[in-house]
Amino acid sequence: MKRAFTAILLLALLTTGAVVAPSAASREPVRARHGIVASVSEIASKVGVDVMQRGGNAVDAAVAVALTLAVTWPSAGNIGGGGFMMIRRADGRTEVIDYRERAPLTASRDMYLNEKGEVIKNASTVGYRAVGVPGTISGLALALSRHGKLKWADVIEPARALAAEGFTLNHQTVRSIQGSRELLAKFPDSNRIYLRDGKYYEEGDTITQPDLAKTLTRLKEKGPREFYEGETARLIVDDMQRNGGLITAQDLKGYEPTIRNPLKGTYRGYELLTMPPPSSGGAALIEMLNVLEHYDLARMGWNSSAELHLLIETMRRAFADRAEFMGDTDFVKVPVAGLISKKYAAEIAKTIASDHATPSENIRAGKPVSYESTETTHFTIIDQEGNVVSNTYTLNNSFGSGVTARGTGFLLNNEMDDFTSKPGVPNAYGLLQSEANAIAPKKRPLSAMTPTIVLKDGKFVFAIGSPGGPTIINTVLQVVVNVIDYGMNIQQAIDSPRIHHQWMPDVVRWEPMGINGDTRAALMSIGQKLSDRSGFIGDAHGVMVEASTGMRLGASDPRLGGAAVGY
Numbered sequence: 001m002k003r004a005f006t007a008i009l010l011l012a013l014l015t016t017g018a019v020v021a022p023s024a025a026s027r028e029p030v031r032a033r034h035g036i037v038a039s040v041s042e043i044a045s046k047v048g049v050d051v052m053q054r055g056g057n058a059v060d061a062a063v064a065v066a067l068t069l070a071v072t073w074p075s076a077g078n079i080g081g082g083g084f085m086m087i088r089r090a091d092g093r094t095e096v097i098d099y100r101e102r103a104p105l106t107a108s109r110d111m112y113l114n115e116k117g118e119v120i121k122n123a124s125t126v127g128y129r130a131v132g133v134p135g136t137i138s139g140l141a142l143a144l145s146r147h148g149k150l151k152w153a154d155v156i157e158p159a160r161a162l163a164a165e166g167f168t169l170n171h172q173t174v175r176s177i178q179g180s181r182e183l184l185a186k187f188p189d190s191n192r193i194y195l196r197d198g199k200y201y202e203e204g205d206t207i208t209q210p211d212l213a214k215t216l217t218r219l220k221e222k223g224p225r226e227f228y229e230g231e232t233a234r235l236i237v238d239d240m241q242r243n244g245g246l247i248t249a250q251d252l253k254g255y256e257p258t259i260r261n262p263l264k265g266t267y268r269g270y271e272l273l274t275m276p277p278p279s280s281g282g283a284a285l286i287e288m289l290n291v292l293e294h295y296d297l298a299r300m301g302w303n304s305s306a307e308l309h310l311l312i313e314t315m316r317r318a319f320a321d322r323a324e325f326m327g328d329t330d331f332v333k334v335p336v337a338g339l340i341s342k343k344y345a346a347e348i349a350k351t352i353a354s355d356h357a358t359p360s361e362n363i364r365a366g367k368p369v370s371y372e373s374t375e376t377t378h379f380t381i382i383d384q385e386g387n388v389v390s391n392t393y394t395l396n397n398s399f400g401s402g403v404t405a406r407g408t409g410f411l412l413n414n415e416m417d418d419f420t421s422k423p424g425v426p427n428a429y430g431l432l433q434s435e436a437n438a439i440a441p442k443k444r445p446l447s448a449m450t451p452t453i454v455l456k457d458g459k460f461v462f463a464i465g466s467p468g469g470p471t472i473i474n475t476v477l478q479v480v481v482n483v484i485d486y487g488m489n490i491q492q493a494i495d496s497p498r499i500h501h502q503w504m505p506d507v508v509r510w511e512p513m514g515i516n517g518d519t520r521a522a523l524m525s526i527g528q529k530l531s532d533r534s535g536f537i538g539d540a541h542g543v544m545v546e547a548s549t550g551m552r553l554g555a556s557d558p559r560l561g562g563a564a565v566g567y
Contacts, residue, residue: 026495029553032566036554038541039379042563044068058383059147067159075176076377081413082135083393086451090386099139099257100444101132101415104246112421124417128245130401132415139257141224164213166206172561189404211409274452280326281450290345297485305522319503324365327436328444338368357527360506376467390451390463418445462544475538490544491555
């Protein structure tokens with residue numbers, strides 16, 4: 001099988017001039033003796049470090065960072081959305097807190113179809129009917145109670161103070177707000193808070209959020225259940241009733257997060273702990289790594305046409321399986337064991353040709369059952385004891401549904417679009433999905449979130465995750481490959497250019513200056529269809545332990561100006 005790549009490998013050697021990874025031009029990772037927080041917001045990263053310096057552990061810091069991002073990174077940081085937190089204790093115990101949103105009790109399979117059976121434009125993405133029952137507050141509270149050292153009031157206070165006293169807007173936050181002006185302007189509280197009724201914020205301005213500060217004060221004083229049963233819940237439900245939304249008091253009161261075991265895989269002697277369903281990310285990640293294990297990527301050369309062709313073909317097949325099989329395992333049977341089987345990957349590898357692309361229209365989901373024995377932000381934290389948190393949470397699209405529930409000061413998700421409104425019809429990310437991900441009351445929509453922890457001989461090596469809808473999975477994949485196959489440090493692995501293919505539509509996304517002209521020509525000559533325009537992919541944040549010194553290394557993605565902070 002490896003010999004099948006000889007011809008294109010020779011071309012790769014000519015275009016790269018080397019068979020190993022170049023030394024990626026990037027800054028050094030942040031080095032710290034005790035602990036590190038890597039997130040999209042320097043303010044939030046500093047809050048997390050301060051929590052650890054005050055005696056908290058990585059989980060205390062994670063809860064504080066998540067709450068702070070709801071203030072400082074409103075496009076994705078949230079208390080009105082949901083996500084997944086992977087926690088690995090220093091003693092090796094690992095669990096996942098699944099606080100993904102759920103469909104309201106009155107949700108139904110065809111709720112976004114018109115009388116002709118056609119998908120109603122924007123019905124699942126904009127406004128009150130697009131909102132799933134939020135899980136963030138409940139999930140954070142559960143993580144804190146099971147693994148934290150500090151009190152709820154202690155970890156919520158930094159976010160409350162920032163909302164009340166304000167903070168200085170940086171370029172990235174202003175740009176994200178301005179990029180969603182059309183959506184935010186549709187809803188009065190969103191327009192008032194983020195757009196100042198047309199008097200738009202500029203870089204360097206100070207933003208205060210008094211309504212959000214009041215909500216956080218209630219949560220601080222009365223505890224996390226206040227969100228689901230107190231004044232905050234009443235404000236959400238009243239606003240839903242006024243505007244045709246589906247969420248009721250019963251929905252909020254009945255929400256509970258779920259504790260899950262991580263999905264486990266191996267790659268070239270490393271062990272991976274990653275997300276189980278209802279995220280598709282972990283299974284797809286392991287499936288792709290199992291396929292790549294059949295090839296000598298280091299010999300192909302980093303970012304060579306041979307390597308990129310192999311990545312594209314592997315992504316194409318894994319995303320076809322994702323579309324067919326993945327859903328909430330509380331409602332449908334997902335052949336996870338088959339999807340992550342080494343034998344299944346071997347069969348997939350046999351279908352990949354070295355000298356031509358396989359058109360996506362010719363790719364169908366495989367048969368993993370025979371091998372049986374789903375705008376986001378991410379942060380990663382390691383503390384002095386060696387506890388690690390890898391957390392990805394989301395409102396779905398940037399600024400979610402656009403709705404700020406009246407009087408609450410926080411945005412609500414549009415997570416209902418992560419269900420399939422109609423099997424075979426693409427969602428907002430262009431993803432095709434099957435009946436397995438159809439809408440049902442209390443069901444969790446499929447996700448692509450992929451917080452991942454990598455071990456070697458039972459010891460922590462690095463942790464990584466990213467936002468980006470379906471590009472999350474391929475972002476994490478390429479960071480893992482960069483570290484393990486090409487020996488990059490965590491900052492180099494994150495900084496390096498990325499590609500993305502998701503089966504349908506049949507097009508390769510690539511980053512500015514990420515693939516040189518000769519390599520693009522080589523890929524197109526064998527049938528790969530590259531997007532006409534480049535664009536940034538993902539926003540990864542990771543931590544690593546340097547084996548020789550025990551130093552903590554932290555890395556934040558430069559694509560959105562994130563910052564790793566250590567102590």
